[in-house]
Amino acid sequence: MENNLSLPLIERARKHPDRTAIQCAGSSYSYGQLLSESRKLALGLLGGAADLEEARIAFLAPPGFAYVCIQWGIWRAGGIAVPLCEKHPLPSMEYVVRDTGxxxxxxxxxxxxxxxxxxAISKLVPYTALGAEQGRLPTLGQERRAMILYTSGTTGSPKGVVTTHAGLEAQITALTEAWKWQADDHILNVLPLHHVHGIVNMLCCALWSGACCEFLPKFKPGKVFEAFLRGQVNLFMAVPTIYFKLIAHYQTLPEKEREAISGQLQKFRLMVSGSAALPVSVLEQWREISGHTLLERYGMTEMGMAISNPYDGLRRPGYIGQPLPGVSVRLVDEENQEVPHGSPGEIQVKGANVFREYWGRPEATAEAFTQDGWFRTGDIAQWDDGSYRILGRNSVDIIKSGGYKISALEIEEVLRTHPEVKDCGVVGVPDLEWGEVIGAAIVPGTRQPDTEQLTEWLKTRLPGYKTPRLYLFVDELPRNVLGKVTKNALKDSFKPSDTTG
Structure with missing residues (x-):
């Protein structure tokens, strides 16, 4: 069989050419079609050359068969895939194209x-213009660079995260083992395909397993439930914002429709939430609707997934579980010394899943690792009764006020249980006296809560030093395309004239 055998994802697809790999827009495509079309595209990209030799190829396509053909075609030709986000404005795409060259x-x-x-800065190639029948594809080593994904930019300028084929395989196999992926699985993918959640956790894991990945190009709660009711889907993964919107839509439906949806959801094998903190209220409401306790996991663009709640066993709200197969995790203090059990520390990770480098940023790459090779995540957690509990991101979710280190996520979780708080985001606002004071941006429910009463309510649930000094009421929180609150933008929203406290 022709080359590319060093790419296990491609090799595995050859074992089941007749199985359905992709469904989208009412059409189904087999693994054989995916192999055939991606080969033609790869040969078209090569244009008679032997190997793209890690040329960066950016691409923009809606979620579906064409997207996967382009991704696989770039890989099979020896290039580095750089997926663009269809929801980003043109300047953001230009940034990625220029940054990767x-x-x-x-x-x-x-x-x-x-x-x-x-x-004007890169050759624009229509998808339909690519394709060739004759030629040979290069044989590729696993240490080849495979993909550049850009960080969300919630804490600074986006950086290009370079992952090798070996790194991708490590991320995929850890999840397929931990989450027990099977060939008969059928997942509905509604997430953007420029991010590890949609690409690796869903698409690549499905294709590695011989399963079917169905795409819903545009998220609409009604369309998601329609897909569920067809009875094929048995896995679903999403961000908390999507679960929140599904719950809101579900509550508007007639009782018979709700019963049908709930009955179908109970047949699912697995449901996962990630990319942002899952409010306990959302977890509980979804459990009431579906009968499932959402599996929370922890990961980053730089390493895929590293920690996960168990497939079988207890899943506790606010906890992210244990290290995935092949992944080592430790918690350290500011002197890079491991902390005792129960003490908060920065999560550091080692394993084949960890990225190779930030594209074109050797200094940032060096700063991201300790001298002995541990990746510094910048996230703070503690080990509690056999599981990791995430406390927040060191730079934006850990507020340093009056000598205390305070978890913004903890305050947010409590605030969301208030009947008049629909959603919220908590940040540290610079203050000369305290270093930082706690600011809470709140999306109110049916009415805006009184701030004095809200503070008194919080003091019955949190220590006084963890209660906000500043409140800001907003219609919605600033978020990126994955629904993650952009904390730096939220910090900038706090101005004396806009706040109450």
Whole structure:
């Protein structure tokens, strides 16, 4: 059989050419079709060359068969895949294309006109223009760079995270083992495909397992429930914002529809939440609807998933579980010394899943690792009764006020249980006296709560030093495309004239 055998994801697909790999827009595509079309695209990209030799190829396509063909085609030709986000404005895409020095930008027809300005800095290639029947594909080593994904930019300028084929395989196999992926699985993918959650956790794990990945190009709660009711889907993974919207839509439906949906959800094998903290209230409401306790896990663009609640066993709200297979985790203090059990510390990770480098940023890459090779996540957690409990991100979720280190996530979780708080985001606001004071941005429910009464209510549930000094009432919180609150933008929202406290 022809080359590329060093890419296990491709090799495994050859074992079941007739199985359905992708469903989208009412059509189904087999693994054989995916192999055939991605080969043609790879040969078209090569244009007679022997190997793309890690040329960066950016691409923009809607979630579906074309997206996967482009991704696989770039890999099979020896290039580095750089997926763009269809929800990003053109300047954000230009940033990625310039930062990676992409040799080409592949796009499907619906994005051709939109991306035309990028033709001044990179070759714009229509998806339909690629394809060749004759030629040979290169044989690729596992240590080849495979993909560059960009960080969400919640704590600074986005950085290009470089993952090798070996790193991708480590991320995929850890999840397929821990979450017991099977060939008969059928997952509905509604997440953006420029991020590890949608690409690795869902798409790559499904294709590695011989399962089916169904795409819903645009998230609409009603369409999600329609897909569930067809009876094929048995796995679902999403961010907390999506579960929140599904719950809200479910509550508007007639009782018979709700019963049908709940009955179908109870047949699912697994439901996962990630990419942002899951409010306990959302977990409990979804459990009431579906009969499932959402599996929370912990990961980053730089390492895929590293920690997960168990597939079988107790899942506790606010806890992220134990290290995945092949992943080592430790908690350290500010002197990089391991902390005792029960004490908060920075999560550091080692394993084949960890990224290779930040593209073009050797200093940032060096700063991301300790001298003995541990990746510094910047996230704070504690080991509590056999499981890790996430406390927040060191730079934005750990508030340093009056000598205390305070978890913003803990305050948010309590605030969300108040009947008049629909959603909230807590940040540290710079203060000359205290270093930082706690600011809470609140999306009110049916009415805006009185701040004095809210503070008194909080003091019955939290120590006084953990209660906000500043309140800001907003219609919605600033979020990125994955629903994660952009804390730096939220900090900038706190101005004396806008706050009460």
């Amino acid at each position: 992409a040799d080409a930008v592949i796009c499907t027809e619906e994005y051709r006109e939109f991306l035309e300005p990028l033709g």
